[in-house]
Amino acid sequence: MASPTRSRKPSLAKDSLSGSSYLDDHLEYRTHQSGPVTSIDGVLEQPHRVPRTAMSSTSLASRRSISAISPSPIVSQESGTIHTISHTNCIPEVGDGQRIVATIFYNSKTPRHPHIHPDQSPPANSTDPIPIPEIVEGSAPTTSISEYPLEPPAPEPEPLDHLPEERRLTSSHRCLDPDPSKPRVMEVTFSPPPNPEYLPAELISKHESIYKFEREWNCEIILQPASVYRRYKRLCVFDMDSTLIQQEVIDEIAEFIGVKKAVAAITERAMNGELDFAASLKARVALLKGVPSDVFEHLKPKIVITPGAKELCKCLKRLGFSLAVLSGGFQPLADWLAGELGLDHAFANHLVVDHETKTLTGELDPSHPIVDAQHKQSLLISLASGKNIPLAQTMAVGDGANDIPMLKTAGLGVALNAKSKVQMEAPARLNIGESMLDLVYLLGLTKHEVDELLRD
16 A cells, blocks of 8 residues: 655646646547546646545546547456556457558659649630540559449448448558658558458458549558568568569570560560460470570679669568569579579579580470469468468569469568559559568568668
């Protein structure tokens, strides 16, 4: 029991002025609670330290609590005592356990919209021609009006407009990449999620309202369930060509022998999902017949590693990740890239070499499987299983149609600067990041924490 002669504790009260506390004068919210309140401002304002039982219920009830929503009580099974905590996040409401995290990347440095906001546009004359509708490059998964999910007029209020009162929306936010004027990366956590009968979780990111918000605010949003598996992933697999590196290797080989135009056309159609990957790969490899087998040594100095890839891999390794490259390209460069980035595994296609002439035969080694869409997916599952890692703790990054199955299988699949088809089908997409390093923000890390991980 506290002694009545105990020395006075420091207080935030302004006794010599008006008797009200600084917290009282500056609190933004008012309490909706009834009954005793033991919030921090109520306790600090007491002139003397007195036993809790001696506090007046009337004086406590008149205090302004930091909480704006009534808390849920905890009843002790042994004594029957009722305990309350002033902030509702400490005691989630029943049935409010599910939360969604939205990571928002703002593209404030490079505005993508060709016209200023309609509210700021100069008044138009009746004779002015109406511009043809268009979708600006980079502002959506596709620039084709016919493929874009346009928002139809709602003939009546949608079910979400009639949510029962008890489905109160709560949210919180964090600045992951803070800036004095305009934070570039934000994280917003909210609950409850939409009713799955109306909008399944896997379709939330495809909803017209998300695209509309992104266009309006010049940003991109990646949605994930708020779970421990989001923050603590353990395996990340990458595509190689146009993901970890900025070239398509087979096109670079074709340029080396002067047939780039023919090969590049096939590559583009394959990455867009217009051709069967395995068939198109065999057709392109056949054009490489007679190429010196040391061609990869000549290509290595020309390979450009994607900005931020080295830093991203360094961060993930220091967090304890296993890393792998799953490439539809070729094994010699995949092995070289794994060494450059510190990857644990490298899987790619194997070419047959004629050791007498020291040239490529234009064939794929039949003793090794073709690393196509299905095999990438199988490799992801196999790596996770071999390391005893749940798929929810895996991450995949790619840009081509042959990456779609692994992107959908991983706990988080990100289409990075990807083809239109991939962006439309992948669980998440990112086009406006400053570098590949921005992917770490999807784990909930802040810029300060990233800088600490990169520090030698």
